[in-house]
Amino acid sequence: MEPQRHCCLLGLCILLSLAGVTVQGSPNKVDSNCARCPQHARCVNRTHCTCEPGFRTTNEKEFFSDLLEICEDINECAGPNGVQCGPNADCKNVDGSYNCSCVTGFSLPSGEKQFKNSSENKCQDVDECRHNSSLCKPHGVCINVPGDYTCTCQPGFGKSQKDTSKICTDIDECRAKQFPCHNTANCTNTQGSFKCQCPKGYRPLPDSKDVTPNTICQGISFTSWTLPPGVTSKSLSHFLNNTQNHIQNFTAVTAEEVFKGLLEEVDQLLGNPGDMEALPISTRLKVATTLLTGLEDVLRTLSQALPSGQLHTRTSKGTELALERQFPENRAESINLRHRDTQMMLNRDVVWGKNHSDSAVVGLISNHGLKNLLANATLKVDPKKEVSLKKKYETSVRGGQPVLLSTVSSIFVSNPDTQTLSSPVTLAFNHPDVPIKWKQEVICAFWERDSDGSGHWATRGCEKTGSSDTSTTCTCTHLSSFAILMAQYDIEDWSLSVITQVGLAVSLVCLLLCILTFLLCRSLQGSRNTIHLHLCLCLFVGSTIFLAGTTNKTYEVGLQCRLVAGLLHYFFLAAFCWMCLEGLELYFLVVQVFNAHGLRKRWLFLLGYGMPGLIVAISAAIYSEGYGRERYCWLSLERGFLWSFLGPVTVIIALNAIIFVITVWKLTQKFSDINPDMKKLKKARALTITAIAQLCVLGCTWVFGLFLFGPETQVLNYIFTILNCFQGFFLFLLHCLLNKKVREEYRRWICIATKSKYSEFSTSTSGTATQSRSLRPSQESGM
Template sequence: MGLCFYCTFLLASSCPASSGEGPGPAAVLPHFIKSPPASGHRAAAQPGETGPPCPFSASPPAVRTMGGPRGSVLLQGLCVLLILLEAGSQKTSGCARWCPPKSTCVNATTCRCSPGFSSLSGEIFSSPLESCDDINECGPPPLVSCGRLADCQNTEGSYHCMCSPGYALASGATTFVNESENTCQDVNECTSGQNPCHNSTHCLNNIGGYECRCRPGWKPVPGSPNGPSNTVCEDVDECSSGKHMCHYSTVCVNTVGSYKCRCRRGWKPKPGFQDKQLNTTCEVPAAEISFPTWTPPPGIKSQKLSHFFERVQELRRDFNPDLAQETIQKLIESMDEMLKPSGDLEAMDPSERHHMATHFLLGLETVLRTLAKAIPRASFTYRSPLDTELSLMIQEHEDGNVTMGQTHAQMLLNWAVATEPSNSGPTVMGILSIRNMQNLLSNASLELEPEKKEQLKKIHRSPVRGAQLQLLSAVNVVFLSNTNTEKLDSPVTFAFSHLENPQPKKLGTRQELICAFWKGDKNNGHWATTGCQTLGTRNNSTTCQCNHLSSFAILMAHYDIEDQKLSLITKVGLVLSLLCLLLCILTFLLVRPIQGSRTTVHLHLCICLFVGSTIFLVGIENEGDQVGLRCRLVAGLLHYFFLGAFCWMSLEGLELYFLVVRVFRGQGLSKWQLCLIGYGVPLVIVAISAAVKSKGYGYILYCWLNREDGFLWSFLGPVIFIVLCNAVVFVTTVWKLTQKFSEINPDMKKLKKARVLTITAVAQLFVLGSTWIFGLFLFDPDSWVLSYTFCILNSLQGLFLFLLHCLLNKKVREEYRRWAGRITGNKYSEFATATSSTSHHQTQAHRPSESGM
C-alpha cells in the first residue's frame, strides 16, 4: 500500500490543477485501476467532467520530478505497473474461491446465484455447502402467467410459453414469454391436412384436437383400437344385426354404409310411401292373398263340425290381409273348441272320423300356408290356452340349413327344400302342434311297410296282423311354401316332445316307439311309417328323419303277432267244443230222466257257450281298417253271450251249493228265476255299457271290447266277481264232499275216494269257469305258457262239459244205449237198459251215485 501510495503521490503532480488545465498523466490510466467506492459499484462520471476525476486534486502544489520529462514518463510507467500488481493482489485476496456453478463472487465470504437460479438461502449465500438450482418459474405455484390456451415450459435458468396442443400462435411463432404476447387459437387438423385418419373413418375437429370417427353405418374393425388416429372401420350389416328401422311389412336390404327397406314380393308400398326407402311401409294387395275356400266334406253329421265350419266361413267373409295374424288366432281358438273331449265327435263312426281328420288336416295346412304370406313379420308364434301352438317363419331366399321350432317340435331342413319351385313370394315354414287330435284319430290303424313286417316276422317267427296304438305326442302339422313334399331332395330331421312313457322294450318284443305320419286317402286315413325312421329317444323327446312331409306324431305301437300254433289250437278246440256242446244241448233236451233245475242250468250254459263260441269262431277278426256296424254287432253279441255263460256258471255254483251244502233244506231257484238271472243280468250290463259308450264295441284288430278308457272292465268286472264266488263254492264243495264220502262209507278205500274226489273237483273247475283265472293273470302277451294254457282249457270247455254231464252220468249213458238199440233194432239192448235203469233207481234210493256228484 505504501508503494502504491507513493506512486500515486508522485503522479499527483501530473494531475490537472483546479484551475482546469489540460489533463495530466492520470487521465490516461484506465478507470478500473482506480480505487472503487465503498459500495462496490463503479462511480458515475460527474456532469461536465471530461475524464475520470483525480483523487488527489486537492493535494499541495505539484513537485517536479527527477530527470525531467523523460524520467517522468518512466516513473509513470513503473507506477502503473505497480498499481496493476497491487490491484490484482487485492482482487485475489478479496473474492471467495468456493462459489458453486451458476453463481458469481461477491466478496471473500459471499456468492450470488446467476439470474434464473437460487439457493436455499436465497440469491446471495455465504455457506460453501449450498448450490444454485434452477428456479421453476412454471410452478407450482406458478411464478409467471402465460395466459389461456397456453402452457408454461421451464428451461434451465429461464422459461418460455407454448400454445396448448391443438392451438397455435396467430403469428406462426412457437414460443413467447409474456402473457401479453399470447395469441393462441384453435387449429383445424381436419382441414389443415395434419390428421392421419384412415380413409374408412371421418375426421371430426374438436376444440384443441380432432377425432377419427366411423361414419354412420360403419363400425370399428374387431381388434382395431378406438383412438383419434388409428381407428379402422368396416360396414355395418344393419339387416342381420337387427339394428335397422325397417317397418315389419318390408324386407331389409344392406348397402355399404347404410340399408334399404324393400317391400316383400307380392306387396306394394302404401299410398304416400316409396319403395326402397328407410321409411317404406307396405301392404299386401287384397287381390293377391285371400282366405282359401274350406268346406266340410259331404255326409258328415256333427254339430261341433258344423259350428266350426260356420266360424270358418265367417272368418273368410271378414278376412282382411292386414289382420291376418288375428285371423289365424281366431281360427286356432275355433279349432280348439271343436276338439274338446266332450262332444259328438266320439259318436261318429271311426271311418267318418278318420275321413274327417284327413280333410281337416289338409284344409288346415292350406289355410295356414296362405294366411302366413300376409303376416308382415319374419316370424310368428302363438300358443292357445289349450296348448295348441303355431310357429311360422316367413323369409326371403337363403342358403344352407335352417332350424325352427317350438315347445312340442323342432325341425331342421335345407332352405332349398322349403322354397316354392316358382320362387314367387316369400318362403313360408310352419309347425302347428295340436294336443287334442286324439278325439278324431282314435282307433286308427297302422300301415306297416313291407320291410318292417318282414323284420317283425323274423323276430317273432310269426306274421304281424297289425298294432294297437297309443298317441303319446301332439299331432304336428308341418307345411312349407313348397307343396310338392311327397319326395324331398334331402331329408328333414324332427325332434318331437311327448308324454312320459315306460321305456320301449328291447328289440324283439311287441312294443316300441315309432315315428308315424297321417296318410289320408279319398275315403279314410291311417297312420304309416314309410319314409320315416326313428333315430333315438332321450328325455321324453324322440328324433325322427323323414323324406317327405305330412302330419307327424309319436306313437307307442303294440304289435299283434299272430301265433299260428295258438291260432290252430284255438280253432280246432272250438270246433270240437261246438260238437260237444251241440250233443250236450240235445242230451239235456231229450233225456227225460235227468230233467231238473240242474239240467236247466246245464242246458242254458251250453247254449250260451255254443252261440258265443260260434260267433267268436266266425266273426272275431275285423275286416278292413275301420270298425263297422258288423264288427260292433259281433262285439256286442260276444259281450252278451259270454257274460250269460258266466252268469249260468254262477248258477251252477249256486245249484251245487244247494245240492252239497244245503241238502234236504229246501229246493233251489225255480226255472223262471234261473232264466231271469242267467239272461237278464248280462242284458242289463250290455245295455248300460252300450248306452254309456257304444263306440267301445270293436276296434281295428278284433270285434271285441275296446281297451281304451277302461271299457273292457264292463266284461272283466262281472267275470272276476263270478269267478271269485265260484272259487269259494268250489272250495266249500270239495270240503263237503270229503266229509260226505267219509260219512256214507267209512270203509271206502282211500285210493278210490281220492280218485272220485279228484275227478269231481277237476270237472267242477271247468263247470264253474275257474279256468278263466289263467286269462285274468295273462298280463304279458309274450308269456307263452299262460297263453297256451288259457287257450287250451277254454277252447275245450265244451268237451269237458260233455264228458262231465253226459259221458260220466249213468242215466245219460243208459239213455244213449237205449237210443243206440232203437237205431240198430237190438231188443235185448233195450230190455237190458230198462232193467239196468230200474235197478239203478232202486239203488239210488239207498245211496247217492258217484257220477251224480
Template sequence: MALPQPLLPLLAAQTMGGSRCRVFLVLHALCALLILLEIESGNTTASASTDCARWCPLNSKCVNATACRCSPGFNSSSGEIFTSSSETCDDIIECGPPPVVSCGKFADCKNTEGSYYCTCNPGYEPVSGAKMFRNESENTCQDIDECQLYPRICKGRSICVNTAGSYTCECPPGFEFDQQHPNLCKDVNECTSETKPCHKTTHCLNSVGSYKCRCRPGWKPMPGSPNGPNTTICEAVISFPTWTPPHGIKSQSLSHFFEKVKNLSSNSDSPQVTIRDLIKSLEELLEEPGDLETLDSWARLRIATNLLSGLENFLRTLALTMPEAPFTYHSPKNTELSLMIQKQGNGNVTMGQSHARMLLNWSMAAGSKDSGPSVAGMLSSPSMGQLLKNAAFNLDSEKKAELEKTHESPVRAVQHSLVSAVNSVFLSNTKTEKLDAPVTFAFSHSVMRKLETRQELICAFWKGDNKSGGYWDTTGCWKLGGWNGSITCQCSHLSSFAILMAHYDIEDLKLALITKVGLSLSLVCLLLCILTFLLVRPIQGSRTTVHLHLCICLFVGSAIFLLGIENEGDKVGPGCRLVAGLLHYWFLAAFCWMSLEGLELYFLVVRVFQGQGLGKRWLYLIGYGVPGLIVAVSAAVKSEGYGRVKGSVSYCWLDYEGGLIWSFNGPVAFIILCNAVIFVTTVWKLTQKFSEINPDMKKLKKARVLTITALAQLFLLGCTWVFGLFLLDLRSQVQSYTFTILNCLQGFFLFLLHCLLNKKVREEYRKWACMVIGNKYSEFATSTSGSSNNQTRVLRPSESGM
C-alpha cells in the first residue's frame, strides 16, 4: 500500500538525523503505519457499504460488495444469492401449483407476500379452534352438519340432506321441484307420467305425494291381487258383444277389419286407447275399401248396416268401463265421438261436437237399468257415406201426400244426396224405437246455396233391411228449422241420422202424355221416312243417304228410350246397363249423322260448285264408327256408370255424379256448336241467293221461305237438343216442355219437311196411290216434274229437303 505524500519528507529528515533516532523513528513509523492502515480500512468499508445499497433489489440484503441475498419467502431466478444487478427477488408461491407445502385434507392453502397459511375449506371447521395453521400436522378440519346447525334451511316440503362440506334440499317421494318456484316442492301426478305406474287393466288415481291403482268400472281385481297398489291387475266383468261380418258376404278388407276388432276386444288396453284404435280401423276400412268397391249395392248397404249397429254396441260397452266423466275424441280424419257417462237422474242434457249436437232428458238414457251410471254417445263419421251411395229413400206417406197436394201431381221418385256426416246416436237404454219424449238434434251440413223449387233439406235416419240392405227413412222425424249450415230436427226414436238434400220428381201427367204421344208419332213418321228414302229413286244421293241413316238412328234410339228407359226398383241390373249402353250409342250416332247433315248442307249451299262432299265410306265411318269408339272407351273406363238410381226408380242412362255423362254431353255440345255455325252461315247465304235470283221478291214471301228453311235446318242439324242436354235431370218446367215438344216431334217434322214438302216425293206418293187404287200415273205430272228449273229446285226448300 503506498504511503501518503506528506509523510515522505518527514521520514527522510528523520533518517538523516542519525542512528539514535532510528529506533524512535521506527516505532513512530510503525504507529503512523498502523494509523494509516486503520484509516484505509475505514475508508474501504465505507465505500463498500455505499455500493451494496445502490444495486441490491427489493426484498434482498447485501452479502458483500459483489453479492446480494433474497429475504426469506423470496427467490431469484439464480437462486437465493446472486451477483447480477439485473436479478429481482420474487415471492415464492408456496400454495402452487405445483404446491410446495401440504395443508392436509379438507383444507386450502392461502398464499401471502413472502409467506402462506392454511385454512379449512367451506363447510368444514377446525376442532382446535385455530382459524389458521402452517402445515398438515396442525390440520384438525372436520365437516359441518348444516342440517342440524340450521334445521329450517330447506323450505316447504323439501328435506335437508347433509353432504361432505355442504348440503342439498330434496323433495320427498311423490313430489318434485316446481319450475316457477325452484325452492318449493309440488305434487307429482304419477297417473299422467310416461312411466304409467299402474297396470293397463287398472285406472290410476292420483293423491298428494302418492297414487292408487284401482279397477275400472266393469272390471274386478284378479284373485290374489288387492285393489289399490301399483301391482293391482284386473279382469273384465263386462263381456264385449259378438260382432261378426254379415252372413254371405266375402271380403278380405272386411275380414281384416273384424280381425282388428277381435284383437281390440281381447286386449287389456284402456277404453280410451281401444276407442281410438277402433275409430282408426274404421277410417282405414272406409277410406281404403279395397274389394268392397267390387261388391254390389245390396252387399255394401248390408255392410253399412252391420257397421253402424256394431259400432253402437261396441262403444256402449266400452263406455260402461270408463269413469263417470264426459269424453270427446276427434280423429285426424274428422271422425268425432262424444260420450257422456254419469249417474242416473232427470233433467235436460246437451252433448255433441262440430258435426252434431243433441238435447235429451237424461232419464231416457238409463231406461230400465236398476243401478250404475248411464251412457249417451254420438259417433259422427263423414266417411260412412261412401258405403251408403245409391241407397234408396223411403218417403213417408204424410210427406208424400203433402207434396202431391202442393204440386197437384203424384210424386214419381225422390233423388237425394248425403250432405252431412252420418251421426250414430246410442244410449245405455237399448229400447229406443219409441221414446217417451222426442230428442232434439242440430246437424251441420255442407249446402250453402239457395235451393230450387223442388229441392229440400230433410232429416233422415238409416233403417236396416235384409231385403234391400237398408234405406233412408223419415218416419218419426221432422224438421224444425235451419240456418247457417245447420238443420234442427226432432225424432221420436234413435238411430243413425243424416241430412239429405232431396229433389222430388213430381210426375207431370201432361208432360208424360206429350212424351208418349210425341215419341209414338215420331216413330211412325221416322219409319215412313226410312221407307221413303229407301224406295223413292228420284231423290237418291249422298244427302238422302245421310237423311236415311239419321232417321234410322233416331228411330232405334227413340224406340229403346220409349220402351226401356225406366226400370222400376232400387237395383241397376245387366239389362238396364245394356239399355243405357244402346241409348248412348244410338243417340251419339244420330248426332254424328246430324253433323254430316251440316257438312252436306255446307257443300250444297256454300260450296255449290266446289265438290260433292264426302263419300259413303267416310259417311259410314263417321256416322257409326265414331260413336262406337266413344262408347267402347267409356264402357272400358267406367262400365258401372251405365244405369243410375234416382229415388225408387232406376233410369237406364249415364251416371251424372261419376262424370260419365260427359262422354255424351261433350260430343253433343261440340256437334250442336258446329251445326249452329253452319245454320247461321246457311241462312245468310240463302238470303243473298234469294236477293240475286229475284231482287223484287216480296218481303213477306222471302220471310216465309227463309222461315221454312230455318226450321228445316234446326231439326235437321239437331239444334233443338240444346234445350235438353240433361234430359233426365231437368229442373225447369219451361225447359222440360220445350225440349219434349220439339224433340219428341222431331220425327214428325223430318217427315213433313223431307217427304211431304218435297215435290218428287209427293209425285212418288201419288204414283203409289194410283197403283194401289188401279189408276195410271198421270203423264202430265211426270212431264211437269221434268221441266222444273234446276237452280230454283236446288234453292226451294220444298224440293231440296232443307
C-alpha cells in the first residue's frame, strides 16, 4: 500500500506544477488570484472565465472554469438568423464582429465602404460605362445594367468563352459550322469579316465578284491557239504543244515560272524557225499575226488568276513581260510599265473601260526575235500621213519597204474595246542610231491584221511626239503591237513618169512599125526576119502590159496582179529567148562556113515560145505566190523567186556573148585568108554587129533593170527608165532605119503613097557606086 500512496502524491505534485506554469504565462491575467482564461476570454469573479463579445465556447457555456476550454469566433452572417445587410449588400464576418458592404456595381452615397445593419443600407448602382470609357473597346459598345455592364459586339466579333459578357473578339467565320462561301471559292478570315476568293487558276463568274460572299468561281478557259488555215509547220506545231503544257501546269505559286517558260518557247521558235524559213512571205506574216494575237490572249487569260500587284520576267534572249493586276480598291489613276528598251504609260480608263467592279489586267510584252518573221512586210501610210509627206516632198508618196529598228511591243488589257481609246497610250522605244537618207524617216507603226489572217505595218492613229538619235516617243489612240520603223518611201517623180509615158508611147509606135516592116517587106524574108518579128512582138506585148498594169495601186496581191506579173515574166523571157535564137542563127551562118540554112521555123517557135512557157510553168508550180508584190506586179524577192527570170536572162546574155566572141574570132580568121569571100564576110560582119548591138540594147536595159524592184538610187532609176522605155525606138533604129534594104523599101512605099516614080535601078546604082567608093581605099591599101 505504501508504494502506491507515494506514486499518487508524486502525480498530483507534477500536475499542480504544470498548472502553475500555465497560470503564470496567461495573457488574460486579471489579478494574481484569478484562474487562467483562454484567448478571447476574460476572468469573472477570479473563479471563472467568459468569452469576449463575438466569441463563444464550443459548448456555448457563458462561464467556464475548465482549463482546456477555448473561445471561437461567432459567424454573425451565417444561418437564417444571420445579420441582414439589405439589398445589393453582402455581410462579411470578421474576428469577433462583422461588416456590411455593397456588392460590385453599387456604392454608398456617403462614400463609406462598410455599415452594420440594413437601416444604414443606401446602396445605389454604379455606371461603369461612364466612369471607364475604354470598357468593351475596341470591338464592342458598353451598356450599363443595374450593378454591372455588358458589351454589345460589332459585326464580325463575338463574346469570348472566358467572359461571354464583356470581351469582344474576332469571329472566325471560315471555321463556323455553316460555311459562308460557295463551295467553289476559298474562305479567308479577316478582322471582323471574311473574304471569298477564287482558287488560283479560277475566276469569278461575270455576275459575281471576287472577295464577296456570293462569289462563284469557274475555271480559266483559253481560246483555241492553233495553226493558221493552210499552214503546215512542224516547228510551229511543236511550239503550240509545248505552250499547252505550260498552261496546264499554271498555278499562282508557279506563275512567274510559267510566264517565263512561255516566253522562252517563243524565243526558241524565233531563234530556230526550222521549216518556217521556207514558208512564203504571206504565210509567214500569217504566222506572225497568229503568234502576236495568240500570245496576248494566253497572257491576258492567265493574268486573271494572279493576285493584286505587278509581275516582271525576262528571258536570257531579252524577251520581257510586265504585268499588273488591279482591284477596285487599289485602282490607280495611271499605269506605267517599263522594260529595258520599252516604256508604256496609259490611263486607268483605258485598262478598266466600262468595268468598275471586277479586277483589271494590263500587260506589256517586248520581243527582239520577230525581225526575221516580219521581214518584207509592207507599210500602209494613212491618208493624213500621206498629205504631210506630199507637202514635204512636193509630190505623191506611198509606203515603201520598212526596216524594223526597235523591239516589237504588244499591249493587252482587260478592256475589250481598244480600237478607239478615251485617252492615248504613250510609248517610248530605244533603238540603234541609224543614218537617215533621202526618202527615209523614223516612224511609229503598229501591226494590223488583214482579212485573210496576214498583216502589215500601218500608221493610222499613231504619231511621233519626240525623237532623238537612239529613242523615239509615240502616242497611239488604239492598242496593238507597236514598233519603230525606218520607212523607205516610194516617191513618185513626175519627170520619171513623163519619161515613162513618152518613152513607152514612142517605143510602142516604133515596135509596131518594126512588126509591120518585118511582115510586109519582101526583101527581108528569112529566118532572121522571123526572129526579129517575134522579138518585137514579145516586146510590144510586154511593154503594153508593163505600161498598163505593173504598178499595184491597191497594195493587195490579188489575182489580177499575179496575172500581170506572170505575163510580164513570160513575154520578157520570150524576148530574150528570141534574142538568143538570133545568136544561134549567127553561129550556124558564120561558124559553119556560111553553108548552114539556120534553124527551121518549127524549132524557132518551139524554143522562142515553148522555153519561156516551160520556165514560167515550173516557177508557178514551185511557188505560185511568187507572182505579185504589194508595190509592183512583178516577181517576189522571197525564196529567190526573182532568179526564175534573172537566171535564164543571165544564161542567155552569157551564151550570146560567147557566141559573139567565137563569131568575131572566126571572122578574123576568114579575113586573113588568101582568097576570102568578101561578100559573105561583109554580110556576116554586118549581122554580127547588128546582133551585138541588139544584145547591148536589151542586155544593158535589164542590167540596170535589176535595181528597179529593190533599193534603187535616183541615177539608176533614170538610166533604167530611159533605156527600158526607148528600147523599141532603139530596135527600130537598128533593124529598120540602119538597114539599107528596109530604107529602099520605105522609099518605094513612100513613092507609091505619094504616086511618085520609083527607080530601083538608080537607087541600086547609087548604092553600088557608093559601095565601090567605100571599098576602093581598102582594096588599094590591101594591094
